[in-house]
Amino acid sequence: MLVTLFHTENITLAAEKLFVSQPTLTSRLQKLEEYYGVPLIIRKQRGVMFTPEGEKLVLHAKKMLGELRKIEETIDNMKNQVSGTLRVGVSNFFATHKMPKLLRLFKQVYPNVEFQVVTGWSSDMYRLILNQDVHISFIKGDFAWKGKKDLLYEEEICVASPWEFNWEELPTLPRIDYHTDENMRNLTERWWYTLYQQPPNINIQVNQVETCKEMIINGLGYGILANLVVRPYPELITKPLVLPSGEKLTRHTWMYYHESTLQLNLVRSFVEFIKKIDVKAL
Structure with missing residues (x-):
């Protein structure tokens, strides 16, 4: 409850994610505050913020989870x-x-496995694996890493x-630009x-590389992106940097x-499974 509220900063949203009513969540918070004898949250015009005591309790909750x-x-x-x-x-x-x-494909071999998948920029996925919030991260680009890693494709x-x-x-x-992680940005700018x-003549700025690709296909400009994104479209002119x-x-x-x-059997089996597959060809 505390961790969810800390991330949402909103009692209504937290209650929805926890599948409880807002009064139930509020009541549980009040009981915690009575138990510890300190306020844990401060209500703002929009949402809530945690007191120092509340933040300390959230850290403990994360550790226990x-x-x-x-x-x-x-x-x-x-x-x-x-x-x-x-x-x-x-x-x-x-x-x-x-x-x-x-x-x-993995589920076909191991039907008793469930998945919890988080998506985002490669830099965010790198932080997740650093903090061991995930078992495995699939990352584009090269990051400082002392653990194990396997190259899937170039x-x-x-x-x-x-x-x-x-x-x-x-x-x-005219160039179409898109938001990407810092590694890719540094490579292309260099x-x-x-x-x-x-500087380039950027006349359209979009959030995702997929949107950039669609803009290119529709003749609105060129883009700089990884070859795999546009490989299925032979009508486009592509030239390597x-x-x-x-x-x-x-x-x-x-x-x-x-x-x-x-x-862990689960992680070992998945890693061995991925190593046997030509991921680039999928």
Whole structure:
């Protein structure tokens, strides 16, 4: 209850997520405040904020939830079967184009497994695996990592355009840009300002690479994205990004995990399963 309210900062939303009524949630909070003899939340015009005492209790609640999860996993593992809930962090593109197929195939082999999947930017998925909030993260790009990781595939970063173009005219052509993680942004900007002095002519800004792709297909401009995104569209003109040194810019997709989690039958089985599959070809 405390953790959910801390993340939503809203009693109504927290009650909905917990499948309880708002008066029930309020009553339980009041009983906690009476028990500890301190206020735990402060009501704002919109939502709530936690007092220092309340934040301390939330930290303890998070720790206890983590301990509960560990003992549940340990007990599942002691059954000597592949069952339980696999927690996975997945970067946005991988979540849309790869993950559903992988989970379906894995479920066919291990029907007693459930999945808890979180999607977002690769940088967010990296933080999740660092904090051990997930068992495995599928991440685009290279991050500092001392745990285990397996390279799933490598892809070129390219310019995708609805029309033929010369490199010299690229700064004057309309470009469609999209929100992406810092690694991808740094790669493309390093390439751009190595070749050009003027900034790109960005005339459309969107949130997702999928939206960018649709804009390109409809002839509204070019985009800079990973080759796999536009591979199914042979009508588009694609050219890889190449530095003056001749080096092509590529992006890796990795599976990150902690070696200690391989002690769990569930995690070990999933990792071995992924290693046997040509993920890029899915």
